[in-house]
Amino acid sequence: MKIRWADYFGGFLVVVFRGRYPERIINLALSRGIFLQDVKKGDGEISFRVRASSFKALESLAEEHNYQLEVVDKGGLPFYRQLLLRRGMLLPGALIFILALYFLSSFVWFLEVSGNRQVSTGQILKCAARHGLYEGAHKRNFSKNSVEEGIIRDLGVLSYVGIEVSGVKARIEVVEKVLPGDEVTGPCHLVAVRDGMVDSLLVLEGQALVAEGATVSQGDILISGIVFPLQVEEVSGEETVPSHPRLVRARGHIKARVWYEGYGEWPLFQDKVVLTGKEAERIVIQTPWKHFYLRGKELPRFKQAERQASDYLWSTPWGKIGWQTQVIREKKVVKTSYSEEEALEQAQSRALGSLQKKMHQAEKILDTRLELVSSPTEPMIRVKAYCETLEEIGQAQPINVDKNAG
Amino acid sequence: MEEKREKINQAIADMLEIPRDLVLDIPRLTVIGQQELYLENHKGIIEYDLQRIRISLARGFLEVEGEGLEIKAIVPDEMIIYGQIRVIRYHE
Numbered sequence: 001m002k003i004r005w006a007d008y009f010g011g012f013l014v015v016v017f018r019g020r021y022p023e024r025i026i027n028l029a030l031s032r033g034i035f036l037q038d039v040k041k042g043d044g045e046i047s048f049r050v051r052a053s054s055f056k057a058l059e060s061l062a063e064e065h066n067y068q069l070e071v072v073d074k075g076g077l078p079f080y081r082q083l084l085l086r087r088g089m090l091l092p093g094a095l096i097f098i099l100a101l102y103f104l105s106s107f108v109w110f111l112e113v114s115g116n117r118q119v120s121t122g123q124i125l126k127c128a129a130r131h132g133l134y135e136g137a138h139k140r141n142f143s144k145n146s147v148e149e150g151i152i153r154d155l156g157v158l159s160y161v162g163i164e165v166s167g168v169k170a171r172i173e174v175v176e177k178v179l180p181g182d183e184v185t186g187p188c189h190l191v192a193v194r195d196g197m198v199d200s201l202l203v204l205e206g207q208a209l210v211a212e213g214a215t216v217s218q219g220d221i222l223i224s225g226i227v228f229p230l231q232v233e234e235v236s237g238e239e240t241v242p243s244h245p246r247l248v249r250a251r252g253h254i255k256a257r258v259w260y261e262g263y264g265e266w267p268l269f270q271d272k273v274v275l276t277g278k279e280a281e282r283i284v285i286q287t288p289w290k291h292f293y294l295r296g297k298e299l300p301r302f303k304q305a306e307r308q309a310s311d312y313l314w315s316t317p318w319g320k321i322g323w324q325t326q327v328i329r330e331k332k333v334v335k336t337s338y339s340e341e342e343a344l345e346q347a348q349s350r351a352l353g354s355l356q357k358k359m360h361q362a363e364k365i366l367d368t369r370l371e372l373v374s375s376p377t378e379p380m381i382r383v384k385a386y387c388e389t390l391e392e393i394g395q396a397q398p399i400n401v402d403k404n405a406g
Numbered sequence: 407m408e409e410k411r412e413k414i415n416q417a418i419a420d421m422l423e424i425p426r427d428l429v430l431d432i433p434r435l436t437v438i439g440q441q442e443l444y445l446e447n448h449k450g451i452i453e454y455d456l457q458r459i460r461i462s463l464a465r466g467f468l469e470v471e472g473e474g475l476e477i478k479a480i481v482p483d484e485m486i487i488y489g490q491i492r493v494i495r496y497h498e
Binding site: 022023026027030031033035036037038039040041046048 | 450451452453454455456476477478479480481482
């Protein structure tokens with residue numbers, strides 16, 4: 001008796017019969033081969049659900065036996081069909097929507113890169129695009145394996161690339177190579193990283209080649225990793241065993257006074273470019289076929305101007321689609337003059353800035369000094385800044401030993 | 407005469423091991439708990455009420471009593487009754 005689906009496709013009606021002895025109508029309907037469902041008895045009436053096709057027969061029954069017939073509800077596909085016929089574009093619209101959804105879901109619209117630290121996301125995306133994976137790429141136009149291999153080949157610093165495409169989103173997961181650190185483990189010297197005057201010296205291992213107060217230049221060996229054995233005078237007359245120099249990893253702390261110099265200048269007269277406040281905006285909707293100007297089709301022509309554009313464009317197989325906002329602002333040159341105090345202040349801050357850039361991690365700043373170096377006739381204030389610091393200058397430098405030698 | 411034919415039919419059904427309800431046109435009832443009654447080989451409705459349904463059979467009638475009785479589906483040979491069934495009674 002499972003005829004619900006058939007009912008749905010054929011359409012069904014819920015009818016009410018009113019009259020004397022309404023049970024009779026059930027038997028009459030059955031005798032005519034009409035299937036009844038959900039038969040409910042009310043006060044002097046009976047209601048049931050029948051297939052839409054049996055309505056004519058029920059109507060004639062009602063007429064013949066003097067019953068009042070009323071349709072209270074209807075449902076099923078034929079009634080929807082009528083609705084669809086009335087709204088002609090409903091079904092094609094739904095169909096187009098599904099097709100469009102299916103079609104658009106076969107492209108990659110979003111790209112996500114994870115796991116990168118040294119390599120920039122842009123670099124990886126560019127590389128992936130070269131191998132066919134970009135925003136707007138059809139999923140069939142690239143193979144995951146070849147893109148993965150291509151990225152690994154192009155970016156040597158990556159050790160693993162995994163691409164996972166889920167829906168319209170592609171995730172590129174990368175793992176960067178971990179290169180061994182530059183820690184020196186073998187025999188080495190300690191050399192000066194910059195010029196200075198040795199202030200204090202503490203040798204932990206190796207042989208000191210400089211003394212406190214010595215002036216050293218960059219690259220000078222401070223503590224040697226080649227240790228020569230002490231020559232002991234043999235009194236007993238026994239034959240001395242020739243001893244060879246020993247190679248060690250030189251260790252120690254060498255603090256030196258280091259001098260830095262910075263320079264800064266500031267003109268007394270300066271041309272400065274400022275915005276006048278006049279500006280115009282243009283909004284363009286860009287399609288591969290045509291550009292639509294929503295605002296500012298013609299931009300004014302300024303003598304000097306600054307342009308700024310921001311766009312939201314998506315790459316599609318047909319070209320770029322999106323909108324672009326352009327802003328043009330008028331500029332002009334204004335001559336400004338500074339007093340000597342102002343210029344000096346600026347030059348000093350610049351000199352200190354350049355000094356700070358040159359300085360390394362100083363342990364202690366011993367002295368700072370500023371000096372005016374420009375002549376009074378110059379239209380420019382020039383300042384030099386000096387700084388004396390105390391810092392560690394030793395740096396390990398491996399000793400290249402030829403194993404075949406000696 | 408009618409009785410005689412029935413006896414012959416019954417003998418044939420016994421001999422051929424055919425279910426009796428097929429040969430003898432007697433009702434087959436399947437009752438699921440108190441809520442559902444499935445009835446085959448009926449001959450129409452005599453009386454229908456929310457408290458009582460009387461169903462015509464080949465011989466006599468069947469009376470179903472209960473509360474909120476509803477004929478869920480009905481076709482010429484079969485019917486399903488839903489509701490709180492209390493009594494099922496045969497009348498010769």
